[in-house]
Amino acid sequence: MVPGTQRGKRIDELADSGSTESDSDGSAGVSLAASAWRRLRRSPTFLVGAGIIVVFVLLALVSPLLAQHDPALRLLEDQVSRADNSIPAPQEGFPLGGDQYGRPLLSRLLLGSQQTLLVALTATVLGLGGGLALGILAGAFGGWVDTVVMRVVDVLLSVPSLLLAVSIGALFQQQSRFTVIIAVATVQVPIFGRLLRGTMLAQRASDHVLAARALGVKQRSVVFRHMLPNALGPVIVQATLMLAVAIIDAAALSFLGLGAADTSTPEWGQMLGSAQNFFDTHPHLAFWPAGCIIVVALGFTLVGESLRDALDPKKRR
Template structure:
């Protein structure tokens, strides 16, 4: 490059710097939010989830009939393979007990959302507690910290060694069938994922320059871990929580399908409804379609939003 060309390039860079001098820099989360807003997949996923949440919260107050009412049981004749289908009075038809299927699907969305959110929150809380302790001990605790990290992660490895569905079934069978059992079981299988992810992120942050600078200034290691390393390590964990919500709904439905969910079939929940409908698949296959489509679409929405967040927060995946 000639001296003249180099001078022109420097002048151009100076002009650009002067133009953008008054602009404020964006934080990591502000920049990520800007990228998510421009991502079509994120918009679609957020739209699906917004509809799902609104249906779960408001829907039970707007359903035309009680989801447990069997006022139309006389119209169902299973011996003759007669289960009334969709009509102007019952949009999704009736189920095998003469209950309005549309009302049950709408009310069941609340139970499904509750299971997914509570199970994911439980796994996130316990996983972050274990992963945060292990990551802090390893990154900033010296030899004794390595021993603490090793003890915690061996417990996590034991959980990871078991297939997730088998572990969930074992926990649910031990506690007995109920909705709370499903939440605990699904939460337990997500604990090692969050623990491993947060620990790895904290170890990576522990080798950063700001940690070295804070240590040189005499800041206590515990304060560095809590005030600096931990907040900077949470981004991938929160993204994983969004993705885990999708799998939590599917796994909760699987446990309900195996008979480990709410023992009262009158309470509508998509997994339980799917289980009941499978026994009458030849007579009324539509009864399996409604809850299955709800589970698939909801999981798809969580997955789209989670992948968009991961792309926005991970510098290697940014477009």
């Protein structure tokens, strides 16, 4: 037998045996996503956060079915007394009682979760879209485009996020949930833009991008097929964290009176704002919406931090 052929067969056998051993013990041959998921499944932090998010999303989706009463109807108005500052207490059919107008508190909390999820998710998606546009422009082209985009981002980041959101919300003549979404999304755009720009710049100097350009691949294909997919990991993690920030910012705007003026459709921040005058005598009116906001924001934060740790190469074991 030819020595070269024997050597080739031996190399093939070693390669096959090595791949089999690596796959059997799981020490090699695992993709980044599979490795991250393996670590996430063993993370109590991720499991707690994911459980909170799943419960929140399910409640938001089925809240119209779970709510026993119309949240806009003042079914317990006869039990509201302005003289002795009393409101309806928990009773049969109304587990949490009513608010200061006699409306069912539990039904308002359940349907408020739907509005809170809608505002936070829509604002984050819009902020992510705007940040992707700025990040791609700055990171892919560089030069004067990068300079102009980053100076705009620097101006936006120089203003505290909540103050910027309040300023944007106050610009609208009539307040609504749309104005809250626009204000929260605008605050998120420079955060996503700067993050994507940094990861795109790192990809510009990578070997596979340099090889694609050396082979004459068009700039559009280099950006959207080679650079952008490999730069989205940190942005996705940041989007999970920004969902928690969006919930808090939207609640803050509604608390300050910059949300929807119509209280017939409940929202947690709006409920918290309307309960501030009764905090001394009836603190539960503020406790329930504030508790919901804190728990849900904590869930998204725990998931985001777990994703960041799982995707960080420095923290792999």
